[in-house]
Amino acid sequence: MVSRFRNIRWxxxxxxxxxxxxxxxxxxxxxVTLSYANFPPAPTFPCVQMERWxxxxxxxxxxxxxxxxxxxxxxxxxxxxMDGVIAGQADIGCLCMAYQPGRFVVTNATSLPLGIPNARxxxxxxxxxxxxxxxxxxxxxxxxxxxxxxxxxxxxxxxVQSLADLKGLDLRASGGAAEILKAWGANQVGMPxxxxxxxxxxxxxxxxxxxxxxxxxxxxxxxxxxxxxxxxVIYPFAVVMNIERWxxxxxxxxxxxxxxxxxxxxxxxxxxxxxxxxxxxxxxxxHQVTVISLxxxxxxxxxxxxxxxxxxxxQSVGTDTFPAAAIVKDIQALIQRHGx
Ligand code: 3IO
Numbered sequence: 001m002v003s004r005f006r007n008i009r010w011x012x013x014x015x016x017x018x019x020x021x022x023x024x025x026x027x028x029x030x031x032v033t034l035s036y037a038n039f040p041p042a043p044t045f046p047c048v049q050m051e052r053w054x055x056x057x058x059x060x061x062x063x064x065x066x067x068x069x070x071x072x073x074x075x076x077x078x079x080x081x082m083d084g085v086i087a088g089q090a091d092i093g094c095l096c097m098a099y100q101p102g103r104f105v106v107t108n109a110t111s112l113p114l115g116i117p118n119a120r121x122x123x124x125x126x127x128x129x130x131x132x133x134x135x136x137x138x139x140x141x142x143x144x145x146x147x148x149x150x151x152x153x154x155x156x157x158x159x160v161q162s163l164a165d166l167k168g169l170d171l172r173a174s175g176g177a178a179e180i181l182k183a184w185g186a187n188q189v190g191m192p193x194x195x196x197x198x199x200x201x202x203x204x205x206x207x208x209x210x211x212x213x214x215x216x217x218x219x220x221x222x223x224x225x226x227x228x229x230x231x232x233v234i235y236p237f238a239v240v241m242n243i244e245r246w247x248x249x250x251x252x253x254x255x256x257x258x259x260x261x262x263x264x265x266x267x268x269x270x271x272x273x274x275x276x277x278x279x280x281x282x283x284x285x286x287h288q289v290t291v292i293s294l295x296x297x298x299x300x301x302x303x304x305x306x307x308x309x310x311x312x313x314x315q316s317v318g319t320d321t322f323p324a325a326a327i328v329k330d331i332q333a334l335i336q337r338h339g340x
Contacts, residue, residue: 036094072194081093085240095240104236106137119147122148122236124262130146133327145260145261151231152177159292166186170186171187173210180232196218208220212276215289216278225288313328
């Protein structure tokens, strides 16, 4: 008996030693923790895609990285996002490029009225455009993904059925969408989405021009009882990472994130397109929102007013070194490639 126990004890020792050395392998080292800042509240689509990305990265990298998410501007606000990530106040940040139109000129060209039909196509067009031009404004960060909202529509406290109804109406929009509202004669007011709930509450604006999922996610259906369908332009977004933090990541984690870049763009676009439809149905059924479609004659007139916008953009930003006309052509070709 005694000798048998002794044998077992000797057999256990090497196994214990092996276990101890396993614990010292990098795979079971403490995970790298990264902070991820976002500007709008948690139920909105930029935050839904953030949580999906976090889960994919954490599970695909098998515990080597942990992502702490900060929705609602709790770590960085809408307009501080790019500089805050560059400065390292957050490791990762999600930004809407329309809020700094002059800073992201190439990628913001996707919000010219060129007929992007939905968020999925918009997201893939935006990603390919970024890949092709690799604009200088992103040189100081690692771009983790890009995606687009669904095309913008009017959400308003009063019914908008004609250009006459729109004239002088205080509506909130940013970037390319703002140019559209101006062309239609509305009184465009610029602010990020995160400031819009309060502006609507206080009556600073009478409505907004953006994608319709916010009717549900931000409960705008409680205050905006009318939707006018225009399906005009998308808002482009980028997710960027501090470059030193990126460079310090294990190569296996970098690969997980690189492999997700385009997949995440498409996932987000698809989620958005489905969710817009849900939001519209919910707004009609739960909050008796009226959805207005323009007459053919009215629509033709609205579209006519948008025609000069792209040419004016090409003329104002195009130079010998900035290929504005080629960017427009590329976007049109990419819309065809990614389909409708
Ligand atoms: C948007 C921004 C934050 C949360 C939900 C959103 N849906 C559409 C947008 C686009 C946008 O940035 C804007 O300001 O309309």
